[in-house]
Amino acid sequence: MAQRHMHLGAFMRPVTIHTGSWRWPGAWADANFNFPRLKTLVQRLEAAKFDAFFMADHLALLNMPIEALRRSHTVTSFDPLTLLPALAAVTERIGLIATASTTYNDAYHVARKFASLDHISGGRAGWNLVTTANPDAALNFGHDAHMAHGERYKRAKEFYDVVTGLWDSFADDAFIRDQESGIFWDPARMHVLDHQGEELSVRGPLNVARPVQGWPVIVQAGASEAGRQLGAETAEMIFAAGGRIEDSRAFYADVKGRAAALGRNPDHIKILPGALVVVGDTLGEARAKRAKLDSLVHYESAIGSLSSVLGVDARAFDPDAPLPEIPETENSKSGRERAIRLAEREGLTVRQLAQRLGGYAGNAFVGTPATIADEMQDWLESRACDGFNIMFPNVPDGLDEFCGRVVPELQARGLFRREYEGTTLREHLGLPRPENRFFA
Amino acid sequence: MAQRHMHLGAFMRPVTIHTGSWRWPGAWADANFNFPRLKTLVQRLEAAKFDAFFMADHLALLNMPIEALRRSHTVTSFDPLTLLPALAAVTERIGLIATASTTYNDAYHVARKFASLDHISGGRAGWNLVTTANPDAALNFGHDAHMAHGERYKRAKEFYDVVTGLWDSFADDAFIRDQESGIFWDPARMHVLDHQGEELSVRGPLNVARPVQGWPVIVQAGASEAGRQLGAETAEMIFAAGGRIEDSRAFYADVKGRAAALGRNPDHIKILPGALVVVGDTLGEARAKRAKLDSLVHYESAIGSLSSVLGVDARAFDPDAPLPEIPETENSKSGRERAIRLAEREGLTVRQLAQRLGGYAGNAFVGTPATIADEMQDWLESRACDGFNIMFPNVPDGLDEFCGRVVPELQARGLFRREYEGTTLREHLGLPRPENRFFA
Numbered sequence: 001m002a003q004r005h006m007h008l009g010a011f012m013r014p015v016t017i018h019t020g021s022w023r024w025p026g027a028w029a030d031a032n033f034n035f036p037r038l039k040t041l042v043q044r045l046e047a048a049k050f051d052a053f054f055m056a057d058h059l060a061l062l063n064m065p066i067e068a069l070r071r072s073h074t075v076t077s078f079d080p081l082t083l084l085p086a087l088a089a090v091t092e093r094i095g096l097i098a099t100a101s102t103t104y105n106d107a108y109h110v111a112r113k114f115a116s117l118d119h120i121s122g123g124r125a126g127w128n129l130v131t132t133a134n135p136d137a138a139l140n141f142g143h144d145a146h147m148a149h150g151e152r153y154k155r156a157k158e159f160y161d162v163v164t165g166l167w168d169s170f171a172d173d174a175f176i177r178d179q180e181s182g183i184f185w186d187p188a189r190m191h192v193l194d195h196q197g198e199e200l201s202v203r204g205p206l207n208v209a210r211p212v213q214g215w216p217v218i219v220q221a222g223a224s225e226a227g228r229q230l231g232a233e234t235a236e237m238i239f240a241a242g243g244r245i246e247d248s249r250a251f252y253a254d255v256k257g258r259a260a261a262l263g264r265n266p267d268h269i270k271i272l273p274g275a276l277v278v279v280g281d282t283l284g285e286a287r288a289k290r291a292k293l294d295s296l297v298h299y300e301s302a303i304g305s306l307s308s309v310l311g312v313d314a315r316a317f318d319p320d321a322p323l324p325e326i327p328e329t330e331n332s333k334s335g336r337e338r339a340i341r342l343a344e345r346e347g348l349t350v351r352q353l354a355q356r357l358g359g360y361a362g363n364a365f366v367g368t369p370a371t372i373a374d375e376m377q378d379w380l381e382s383r384a385c386d387g388f389n390i391m392f393p394n395v396p397d398g399l400d401e402f403c404g405r406v407v408p409e410l411q412a413r414g415l416f417r418r419e420y421e422g423t424t425l426r427e428h429l430g431l432p433r434p435e436n437r438f439f440a
Numbered sequence: 441m442a443q444r445h446m447h448l449g450a451f452m453r454p455v456t457i458h459t460g461s462w463r464w465p466g467a468w469a470d471a472n473f474n475f476p477r478l479k480t481l482v483q484r485l486e487a488a489k490f491d492a493f494f495m496a497d498h499l500a501l502l503n504m505p506i507e508a509l510r511r512s513h514t515v516t517s518f519d520p521l522t523l524l525p526a527l528a529a530v531t532e533r534i535g536l537i538a539t540a541s542t543t544y545n546d547a548y549h550v551a552r553k554f555a556s557l558d559h560i561s562g563g564r565a566g567w568n569l570v571t572t573a574n575p576d577a578a579l580n581f582g583h584d585a586h587m588a589h590g591e592r593y594k595r596a597k598e599f600y601d602v603v604t605g606l607w608d609s610f611a612d613d614a615f616i617r618d619q620e621s622g623i624f625w626d627p628a629r630m631h632v633l634d635h636q637g638e639e640l641s642v643r644g645p646l647n648v649a650r651p652v653q654g655w656p657v658i659v660q661a662g663a664s665e666a667g668r669q670l671g672a673e674t675a676e677m678i679f680a681a682g683g684r685i686e687d688s689r690a691f692y693a694d695v696k697g698r699a700a701a702l703g704r705n706p707d708h709i710k711i712l713p714g715a716l717v718v719v720g721d722t723l724g725e726a727r728a729k730r731a732k733l734d735s736l737v738h739y740e741s742a743i744g745s746l747s748s749v750l751g752v753d754a755r756a757f758d759p760d761a762p763l764p765e766i767p768e769t770e771n772s773k774s775g776r777e778r779a780i781r782l783a784e785r786e787g788l789t790v791r792q793l794a795q796r797l798g799g800y801a802g803n804a805f806v807g808t809p810a811t812i813a814d815e816m817q818d819w820l821e822s823r824a825c826d827g828f829n830i831m832f833p834n835v836p837d838g839l840d841e842f843c844g845r846v847v848p849e850l851q852a853r854g855l856f857r858r859e860y861e862g863t864t865l866r867e868h869l870g871l872p873r874p875e876n877r878f879f880a
Contacts, residue, residue: 022619039529066627081521082521086529087529116519184469
């Protein structure tokens with residue numbers, strides 16, 4: 001069997017996810033509003049040959065209690081479709097994935113902005129299609145209430161159809177630019193979409209030439225039944241939740257199976273779980289680093305969240321003792337059991353558990369470059385993933401450690417590219433360029 | 441009296457306006473979709489110390505007959521709010537003005553994108569607030585018909601109030617980022633707008649820190665009664681139509697008078713008419729250059745437009761003879777008379793008149809660097825303007841001629857800066873930084 005190669009995205013918000021990371025000694029606390037620093041970060045990711053810089057988004061302040069919110073460096077962030085063009089201008093190869101909502105946008109704007117970004121970047125754009133989970137966003141866009149989950153997904157599918165249809169407004173050869181005859185483009189090579197649907201009415205054509213990649217790469221992250229189905233139908237990259245490797249294998253098989261059942265080539269959906277990576281010289285040093293990172297999370301906010309998860313008032317517990325036995329309650333059983341199992345497995349105190357969950361509770365690889373590469377290789381080779389969306393515990397140090405120590409280890413094992421082979425995000429990911437649905 | 445200094449914007453679409461310009465020998469016909477070329481152009485404008493790169497926009501194909509449209513290099517263009525961040529990343533001082541519609545946008549998106557651009561560019565963003573004149577845009581945004589003129593202006597004013605209110609969501613000192621205490625920002629220094637108006641309902645706050653300039657510079661171009669009034673109330677730069685110097689003086693006095701009557705400092709509205717500039721070694725060479733440029737305009741399309749303007753079928757005339765006497769018709773008298781006067785003044789044939797109007801019919805300075813500087817100086821000193829939004833007959837040559845020959849002439853006369861003195865667009869234009877309406 002040929003060696004599998006992994007794909008790496010850097011999941012940025014636009015910097016780190018972990019809520020304590022900005023307090024790390026030497027961390028660039030202002031990086032999310034400091035363009036020169038973001039430029040440095042993306043250039044270092046490109047030097048490490050990442051497939052893409054992947055930017056999350058929110059259309060309102062994060063909906064968390066004010067005590068946690070005022071300690072959060074992710075409370076605000078640049079608009080991704082404004083930041084990524086700027087990053088495109090200072091890089092040459094790395095892909096640039098922006099999150100944009102199908103619930104709180106016009107399809108014409110979304111189609112045009114991604115098409116523009118794809119031209120400006122020479123074919124490096126990706127669209128993370130989201131339906132927006134934060135109900136506060138509705139209030140910023142003239143709605144009284146958030147659209148229901150099912151309706152959001154119905155609109156998302158129609159929105160996708162319209163955006164991709166608008167990208168196909170012009171044949172790739174429509175623009176002739178014959179200075180002699182004076183013909184700039186050929187109207188016979190233009191298609192007017194004339195979409196009249198349940199959610200959207202958009203005439204077209206788009207007033208931008210077809211993107212370099214045909215279509216920017218379609219990315220999705222939905223984990224619900226509706227989200228998985230939309231992903232199987234339309235996604236080319238999926239940001240999976242991660243979690244236990246056996247759960248990830250099941251997710252991987254499920255989504256690829258759904259895609260195959262729909263007649264798609266399952267290799268044309270790349271599944272990249274999120275992974276927080278903490279690097280140390282020894283396993284112990286890496287774990288201590290993570291413990292220190294978690295200790296920077298505000299305890300009062302964290303213990304409140306833990307109380308919600310457990311369904312009991314955890315403020316009454318001794319913070320520096322192990323978690324006492326927790327009675328069953330009406331609360332979500334899976335969340336409570338995951339927390340209890342985590343505390344047992346790692347021997348965490350109440351405080352440590354609260355801060356772990358308050359910092360970043362998702363999938364993490366904590367170890368030496370070799371043990372981290374072992375885990376990543378196991379995930380890849382056992383078909384739990386096609387690569388990872390890496391999250392850094394802090395910047396710039398955590399990013400530099402991953403790029404400078406883990407990437408070379410992956411390269412030495414033949415698991416990751418040493419040089420870019422293509423120039424577009426599709427080429428990095430091994431995805432085909434879509435045919436124009438209206439023109440041969 | 442102290443010497444007046446002029447301000448110069450480069451009005452780009454995103455390159456040239458004249459419909460024959462892409463056919464000029466050596467012209468960069470593909471510049472509107474070629475980022476490396478646009479990067480070169482903006483860097484040359486910055487080297488010439490322009491105040492701003494000013495980008496027009498359309499939200500649909502231009503509504504012109506297909507025979508003209510298929511010969512137009514301005515048929516499509518990048519989204520300005522996607523192109524300008526990329527240009528920000530490859531420049532350091534020049535202002536960046538993007539056109540964005542108040543009719544076909546969400547105020548929250550517009551506020552957020554301009555705030556992001558202002559941060560990314562270090563305070564160089566400007567917003568050309570338009571209500572969108574092309575009725576075809578409505579069909580791309582789910583509307584059956586274009587909003588009426590009065591309603592568009594009413595919405596524009598409310599939209600402006602919301603966007604500027606969102607920019608003021610955070611006090612300038614709201615972001616503390618105290619790594620020791622873990623407090624990232626101060627909720628007491630945040631204002632929730634909670635706007636409930638006739639056209640818009642937007643809660644806020646914006647999830648972006650206050651822009652570097654407080655507010656990006658507000659630009660407008662409306663010439664109607666409603667447009668002038670909105671400009672007097674809110675604009676800091678006005679793109680005026682130009683035309684005859686005496687008309688421009690009257691416009692200048694009218695708008696500055698309206699602003700003063702509203703209690704504004706008239707110096708805080710800069711009026712910059714558009715001007716196509718064609719440079720030659722002699723007056724004759726410049727005129728021949730312009731004639732050649734006009735000759736690249738498609739005659740069949742141009743004669744159709746001339747027929748509409750004159751209210752008669754101009755196809756019946758000898759194209760190479762002077763314009764015959766034109767009877768009065770029901771058509772707009774002012775348009776017809778302007779065309780007849782132009783043909784008389786410059787001794788144009790029917791063909792030349794048609795191609796002139798089909799190419800670019802607005803204000804133009806055609807001559808040697810010295811005669812062009814004379815005209816520009818006369819306009820400035822007689823208070824017909826505070827500077828100009830320059831249009832180039834072709835790129836790169838027309839741009840290089842202006843930057844390399846006219847700018848040094850203006851500098852030698854003390855009319856234009858030799859170096860940037862400030863770093864923000866407001867500083868280039870001599871505009872104050874707005875106070876935050878919610879925080880001292």
